[in-house]
Amino acid sequence: MPPRKDDMRQTGQTGASGAHPKLRVALASSAQDVLNAQHLRYQVFGQEMGAQLNTGNALVDVDRFDPHCDHLLVRDEATGEVVGTYRILAPAKAKAIGGYYAESEFDLTRLAALRDGLVEVGRSCVHPRYRNGAVIALLWSGLVDYMIQGGYAFLMGCAIMPMTDGGHAAVATFDYLKAQHMGPDEWRVVPHTRVPLESIAAAPTVQVPPLLRSYLRAGACICGEPAWDASFNTADLLLLLPMSRIEARYRRHFVKRPA
Numbered sequence: 001m002p003p004r005k006d007d008m009r010q011t012g013q014t015g016a017s018g019a020h021p022k023l024r025v026a027l028a029s030s031a032q033d034v035l036n037a038q039h040l041r042y043q044v045f046g047q048e049m050g051a052q053l054n055t056g057n058a059l060v061d062v063d064r065f066d067p068h069c070d071h072l073l074v075r076d077e078a079t080g081e082v083v084g085t086y087r088i089l090a091p092a093k094a095k096a097i098g099g100y101y102a103e104s105e106f107d108l109t110r111l112a113a114l115r116d117g118l119v120e121v122g123r124s125c126v127h128p129r130y131r132n133g134a135v136i137a138l139l140w141s142g143l144v145d146y147m148i149q150g151g152y153a154f155l156m157g158c159a160i161m162p163m164t165d166g167g168h169a170a171v172a173t174f175d176y177l178k179a180q181h182m183g184p185d186e187w188r189v190v191p192h193t194r195v196p197l198e199s200i201a202a203a204p205t206v207q208v209p210p211l212l213r214s215y216l217r218a219g220a221c222i223c224g225e226p227a228w229d230a231s232f233n234t235a236d237l238l239l240l241l242p243m244s245r246i247e248a249r250y251r252r253h254f255v256k257r258p259a
Helices: 031-048 091-097 109-117 134-150 168-181 210-218 243-253
Strands: 009-012 022-027 070-076 082-089 118-126 154-162 227-229 234-242
Touching: 022 134, 031 070, 031 082, 031 118, 070 134, 082 134, 091 109, 091 118, 109 118, 109 154, 118 134, 134 210, 134 243, 154 168, 154 210, 168 210, 168 234, 210 234, 234 243
Parallel strands: 118 154
Antiparallel strands: 009 022, 022 070, 070 082, 082 118, 154 234, 227 234
16 A cells, blocks of 8 residues: 555755755645645646646646546645655556556557556656755655555656757767666567657767656666657656665665664
C-alpha cells in the first residue's frame, strides 16, 4: 500500500525568503490539495515553459489521468503553499483506464512483462523560488516510500529536455547519456514521434537537467531515443528504474528505523 497521507517527512532548507522554511512531503488528501498541485503545474509548464495546455480559462493543468493518480506534494509549512509535486499512476489504475500516459509518446510493447509492478510518475515540477535541491530530495523520499510500501518493482517516468534552442542541447544530452545509461534491448521503447537526431547539430556543451540527473544517480536507465512532445516543445526520454537498484541505498539514507 502507498504511504499514509499523514506520513510526512520534513526538512529545513533555505527557500523563498532566504530563511529556513519547514517543508513537508505527503500525498494529497483532498480535492483542494490536487487543485493546488494542478495550479503549480500550470505556473511551471504553461506560464514558465510556454506549453500548450488545454485548460480553457482555468489556471490549472489537468488531463484525464489526474483523477486516477496519487499526487505527491511538498508544502512550505509557513505559508501552506504547494511548492513541489509529482503525479503517480499505480499499475492497477493504469490497467483500469487503459494504459499509461507514456503510451501517448512511446510504444511500450517490450515492457509488457513488467506492467504488474510498474508505477509511472510524471508532471514533476518545483516552484521557481524553491529550486535549491531540498524539494526534489523530499519528492524522491516520498516517491521511494510509495514504491517500497506498495511493493512495486519498477518506476517509469519521462525526463523532459526543452527544445526551445532548436533541439541542440537535447541532442547533446542524449549523445552523452546513451553511451553510459542505455538500458538493455528487452526494455527498449520506440517513440511515436521521434526527434530527428541526425539532422540537429549537438550543442558544444552538455547540461543534464536536474531531474534527469536524479533519476540516473538513483540507478535508472534510458530506454531508447527521445520522443518529441509538440504541446510542451520538449524531447522526452523514457527512463526505467528497477527498485532493486535503489532500495538498499534508500533504506540506509532515508528510511527512519525504530528507536
